[in-house]
Amino acid sequence: MDNLIYLQISSGRGPAECERVVAKVQQLLLKDATERSLSAIVIDKTNGQINGTLQSTLLQLQGENLKDFVNEWEGTIQWIGKSPYRKFHKRKNWFVSVQSFSPSKEILFDAKEVEFKTCRASGPGGQNVNKTETAVRATHIASGISVMASDTRSQHQNKKLAIERLQLKIKAWQMDEQMSNIEAQWSQHTNLKRGDAVKILTGDL
Incomplete structure (x- = not known):
């Protein structure tokens, strides 16, 4: 795998709780990348409905051994926790997606x-x-x-x-x-597949 890759975290069409999970997963993912000596920066994001939430975010990662890192994070992330926005809401399972894609191959000038x-x-x-x-x-x-x-x-x-x-x-x-490739991937952020979570996280939102 190349030593440069993009990761998109998306709430799809999920409610505010899923947008909150996007923000939480971004924090965890950036922390994990730093601990593995990877460079990870946020290059674009779409804010959610409520302050502190994100509908989508786009990260650029660089470094060695990205394959293992991506394999651990890519797919559906399930977060189990009570809604901080709806006190008596019974639902406790919230889903977001993490998708990776590589930059276009550079044309070597000759x-x-x-x-x-x-x-x-x-x-x-x-x-x-x-x-x-x-x-x-x-x-x-x-x-x-x-x-x-x-x-x-x-x-x-x-x-x-x-x-x-x-x-x-x-x-x-x-x-x-x-950038056109990135925008095309970004436009697909509503296509969120639930089930078969690659990570199940728990905690307060």
Whole structure:
């Protein structure tokens, strides 16, 4: 398993008690990660109906031996405890889900996979800056992303600028793709499967 992974804790469509469990499980999970020398940070969250509750939360974990940690937490978490919000409510079992997913695989930049085309640089109103083809368009073949550089009168310098800009643009594109995957996973937080709990916890909410 990669040494970077995301964990989503969700109450699904559960009541405020389940949202309280999300907040409690987040605390326990972060504590457990720290004790195992893992880096764990909250990168996004949706607050619940009541102060101190969370509908969903998204954690980023980094470190070695993440597989064992994820295997212990991923799935349905059952919390047994009395409701702090409804004094005479008989229900004592509350469920939340923990789901993991990995970031998108990064595309390794290789200048050999870049196609270069030269053209004449043009000034304002279409005026030619010079008569030689010094502008450079660089296209990353694998992704189809392209950039143009015509800042200098040197084709060689423009080529270097194009490569630098292409690397930055590819990195930004990869981050957008990664966030899209995270948002797609986030939108599924209402699909909570009860039963077959991987952890059963007890205590006051």
